Amino acid sequence: MSSQAGAADARIEVGYDAAVYERLREGDANPDAVLRVVCGGREVACGRDGLHWHCTQLVRALEPLLEGEPATVEFYEDDKRYHLLPDGDAVRFRYGQKDGSDDEFAVDIAIDRTTLVTELLRTVETFCDVVVGANPELADEVAEIREQAGNARVVAAGFDEWGLPVRLLDTVPETAHDGTVYTQTVVLATGNARFGAFDGDTLTEDGSRDALAAARVWLSGPEVVARGESVGFHVDPNPDALVWYDHTFSGEVIDIVDLPSSVRTPSDCNPDQYALLHLGVGTVAFDPAEVGDVVERDDNGGDVENDTDSDSIEGSNESGVAVGDKLRLRATRVHLSDVVVTDAPSMADRSESHLKDALSDPSLRAAAATELARRDADGATETITDCLRTDPPVSDRRALVHALDVLADDVAVPALVERLDDTNPDVRRAAAVALATVGDPDSLDPLLSAVRTEPDAATRRAIARAARDVDPTSALDHFASLVRTDTDPEVRESVVRVLSGTGGVHAEGLVVEAVDDPNPDVACEAISAVRWFTDERPVGGLLRRLTDDDPGVRVAAADAFIELGARAAHYHDGDELSAETRTRVVRALLDRLDDENVPVRETAMEALGSQAHPESVMPLCAAYDEDEACRSSAIDALGRIDDPRAIPTVVAALDDTEASVRRRACRACARLGTSAGVRRLCHLAENDPQLAVRVEAVDALGHVGDGRETVFDTLETALDADDADLRWEAVTALGRLDHPRARFLLRRAAEDDPDESVRDRARSRLE
Numbered sequence: 001m002s003s004q005a006g007a008a009d010a011r012i013e014v015g016y017d018a019a020v021y022e023r024l025r026e027g028d029a030n031p032d033a034v035l036r037v038v039c040g041g042r043e044v045a046c047g048r049d050g051l052h053w054h055c056t057q058l059v060r061a062l063e064p065l066l067e068g069e070p071a072t073v074e075f076y077e078d079d080k081r082y083h084l085l086p087d088g089d090a091v092r093f094r095y096g097q098k099d100g101s102d103d104e105f106a107v108d109i110a111i112d113r114t115t116l117v118t119e120l121l122r123t124v125e126t127f128c129d130v131v132v133g134a135n136p137e138l139a140d141e142v143a144e145i146r147e148q149a150g151n152a153r154v155v156a157a158g159f160d161e162w163g164l165p166v167r168l169l170d171t172v173p174e175t176a177h178d179g180t181v182y183t184q185t186v187v188l189a190t191g192n193a194r195f196g197a198f199d200g201d202t203l204t205e206d207g208s209r210d211a212l213a214a215a216r217v218w219l220s221g222p223e224v225v226a227r228g229e230s231v232g233f234h235v236d237p238n239p240d241a242l243v244w245y246d247h248t249f250s251g252e253v254i255d256i257v258d259l260p261s262s263v264r265t266p267s268d269c270n271p272d273q274y275a276l277l278h279l280g281v282g283t284v285a286f287d288p289a290e291v292g293d294v295v296e297r298d299d300n301g302g303d304v305e306n307d308t309d310s311d312s313i314e315g316s317n318e319s320g321v322a323v324g325d326k327l328r329l330r331a332t333r334v335h336l337s338d339v340v341v342t343d344a345p346s347m348a349d350r351s352e353s354h355l356k357d358a359l360s361d362p363s364l365r366a367a368a369a370t371e372l373a374r375r376d377a378d379g380a381t382e383t384i385t386d387c388l389r390t391d392p393p394v395s396d397r398r399a400l401v402h403a404l405d406v407l408a409d410d411v412a413v414p415a416l417v418e419r420l421d422d423t424n425p426d427v428r429r430a431a432a433v434a435l436a437t438v439g440d441p442d443s444l445d446p447l448l449s450a451v452r453t454e455p456d457a458a459t460r461r462a463i464a465r466a467a468r469d470v471d472p473t474s475a476l477d478h479f480a481s482l483v484r485t486d487t488d489p490e491v492r493e494s495v496v497r498v499l500s501g502t503g504g505v506h507a508e509g510l511v512v513e514a515v516d517d518p519n520p521d522v523a524c525e526a527i528s529a530v531r532w533f534t535d536e537r538p539v540g541g542l543l544r545r546l547t548d549d550d551p552g553v554r555v556a557a558a559d560a561f562i563e564l565g566a567r568a569a570h571y572h573d574g575d576e577l578s579a580e581t582r583t584r585v586v587r588a589l590l591d592r593l594d595d596e597n598v599p600v601r602e603t604a605m606e607a608l609g610s611q612a613h614p615e616s617v618m619p620l621c622a623a624y625d626e627d628e629a630c631r632s633s634a635i636d637a638l639g640r641i642d643d644p645r646a647i648p649t650v651v652a653a654l655d656d657t658e659a660s661v662r663r664r665a666c667r668a669c670a671r672l673g674t675s676a677g678v679r680r681l682c683h684l685a686e687n688d689p690q691l692a693v694r695v696e697a698v699d700a701l702g703h704v705g706d707g708r709e710t711v712f713d714t715l716e717t718a719l720d721a722d723d724a725d726l727r728w729e730a731v732t733a734l735g736r737l738d739h740p741r742a743r744f745l746l747r748r749a750a751e752d753d754p755d756e757s758v759r760d761r762a763r764s765r766l767e
Contacts, residue, residue: 010093010111011038012058012123014051024134029141035075037082037095044107045082045095047075052141055127058120059145062152065091065117084116091116117156124149125212130362133393150190150281157214157340161255162263162274164282166190166215168341169426171204172242176501185244186336188215190281193234194241197336200267204339215339219249219277219286220266221332224321226250231326233280242458244335250328251279253321256288261725261757264337272691275321277329285337286329288321352377359387366399373406381407385415394424401427405434413438417446420463425456432459436466444471448478452486457494464498476506483510489519496522500529508533515541520550527553531560536581538564543588551597558592558603561585566610568640577611586613593623602633609637617641621649632660639668651677659690666696670703678705682714694718695729702733712741719745724755731758735765 015034023031030052037045053076061071061084074081082095090110128142128149150165157163170187186199197217204213225248237247255276265271271287321327352375358368365387372380381404388400401419404412412434419431432450435443447467454460468475482495496514499507514526515538523545530538538560545557565577565585577585589611592604605623608616617638624634635653638646646668653665654677662684669677678701685697698718705711718730731749734742743766750762 195237198244216337219331226328369403373403432466436469561607567612605633609640670700702736
């Protein structure tokens with residue numbers, strides 16, 4: 001018996017020859033092909049089988065393997081089989097029974113279980129892609145096994161119910177400094193849909209492009225735009241997949257549960273629960289409390305009254321979202337909460353000759369081009385450009401262009417320039433990036449011409465960035481002309497966005513000019529950039545825009561002053577505005593407190609809080625009393641201004657009827673450092689119906705609580721609460737109070753609390 005322990009790799013090779021493609025084109029989703037299993041560099045199993053049948057076998061083997069149970073894969077045509085038996089972190093691969101005995105096998109090899117699961121997934125996914133690529137009408141024939149493979153990817157990543165199988169298409173930096181990317185947009189694909197997700201923790205590396213992965217996706221600010229049996233299961237993004245907002249997800253709510261503290265959510269989101277929306281291929285999560293009033297849209301975009309009594313539905317909550325609801329949600333923001341790459345196909349063991357030959361095989365072309373580029377093989381550029389000019393399918397063209405990007409050889413420039421006219425925007429965008437990497441001056445004119453003619457906004461920005469990187473001086477002169485004279489606002493907007501990420505006085509000056517652009521979209525793009533400036537150049541244009549006819553522009557202008565020259569410690573770390581300029585800004589913002597538009601008033605209040613000017617205090621106190629819609633914003637702003645005149649209004653807001661106002665009033669008391677509201681804070685911490693308010697009240701007591709017994713009684717009550725987050729906050733608050741009883745309660749929590757994280761927190765506060 002042949003035995004090998006710990007094989008380094010496991011690969012399933014499928015013979016996608018001309019006969020296979022011919023049968024697929026004729027409509028047969030189960031063509032016969034040779035399948036080989038290669039482990040440790042040698043063939044250990046071989047058979048001929050119908051591909052659909054065999055891939056069904058492979059995907060069915062995934063579930064027991066992931067649960068630590070044995071599985072069997074049969075070659076139906078050849079009456080052969082191999083057995084997969086989990087053994088710790090490995091799987092025993094056994095094939096070829098010897099002398100008819102069930103106990104002995106011609107091959108018995110130990111394969112790393114993760115490696116084997118990855119290969120099974122890759123084989124199934126590749127088959128599905130090949131089928132649809134050869135004959136799109138067969139998509140329904142492979143839909144079930146594609147979904148099963150996706151579900152297995154989610155399980156393999158350890159994501160349980162919350163997870164979505166995706167392909168990582170691209171990463172686009174959102175914030176970067178000195179070559180380090182701090183936040184980015186990740187473009188994901190699930191099925192035929194693409195959408196962007198904000199990756200605030202840079203979970204996805206650029207090198208993962210085109211890899212299969214499992215992702216946890218969080219929908220922020222979801223709005224229900226349709227509900228009922230007519231809602232399907234799919235992702236319906238907006239046309240620009242490079243943005244991380246305004247994507248739509250349709251499916252069924254399958255669960256609403258408390259959110260574990262270990263799960264990553266957006267930094268500005270602190271939900272008590274999360275709901276899972278099943279999209280057919282996987283699930284995404286959202287905070288059901290954010291949905292608010294459920295609004296349906298008719299075919300003309302109008303509101304439709306909803307008579308559903310959510311209180312009568314099991315699992316419902318105050319938002320009206322319930323388990324079993326079929327919803328179409330438009331997300332204001334889409335966040336990547338976690339991601340695990342489950343398959344990045346490797347061809348590292350192939351010879352360069354084999355890799356070049358593999359460029360003619362659609363199932364291997366992308367991986368072969370990637371490996372050739374990684375090795376910087378002799379003649380790789382010429383071979384890949386020749387392949388690119390055969391006009392292969394879109395996914396392959398993109399992979400070939402990425403390979404040329406890695407090679408960075410000016411020999412590829414003519415072929416890359418040709419791809420600026422590709423029919424697919426992803427390929428055009430990739431070509432622009434590759435031209436920037438090569439940096440050949442001969443590519444500048446084609447890039448500048450493409451900026452004017454490119455119809456896709458995201459691709460136009462990529463092309464403009466590429467032109468800037470190839471020759472910054474010449475490109476900026478051209479951009480200046482576009483910003484000042486081009487008649488297409490979409491071109492001006494794209495150029496302004498590129499300029500906003502370009503350092504230097506010239507580029508910044510053009511962005512400041514664009515603040516006064518007559519088009520609201522262009523102006524807002526410029527305003528969003530100048531908010532981060534550290535001088536007063538943008539102030540004049542922003543003050544003019546505060547009175548703009550377009551409410552969106554007024555909001556953007558007010559929002560810029562939240563950061564620009566901000567004084568409050570919770571915001572900007574740049575230079576403050578001069579006293580005279582700050583007074584002008586604050587008085588202009590105070591004028592907006594009477595604006596007819598609620599978002600304008602709310603944003604103006606937040607900006608007044610960040611500017612922390614004494615003239616703002618009494619008008620904000622009056623706004624709390626008079627502006628029903630903006631009470632929460634007024635209190636938050638008062639909390640950021642270190643002025644004792646705000647204390648009576650802030651303390652009074654602790655009794656507000658709105659939970660959001662009470663939460664912010666608790667936070668404002670902590671920021672102002674006032675003990676005037678301690679009695680009310682104790683009451684909220686013990687009795688408020690909203691957990692989020694109780695948590696904020698407990699936190700505030702840690703900042704302003706004194707030696708009164710009532711404070712320690714309240715915090716002791718919080719230590720006995722069922723909610724671990726509330727107990728954790730109580731421990732934190734006690735750690736801020738230098739008092740013998742505080743230390744006594746901390747020691748008790750360190751020993752007795754049922755949650756390990758709370759015990760650890762208590763121990764750390766005692767140190």
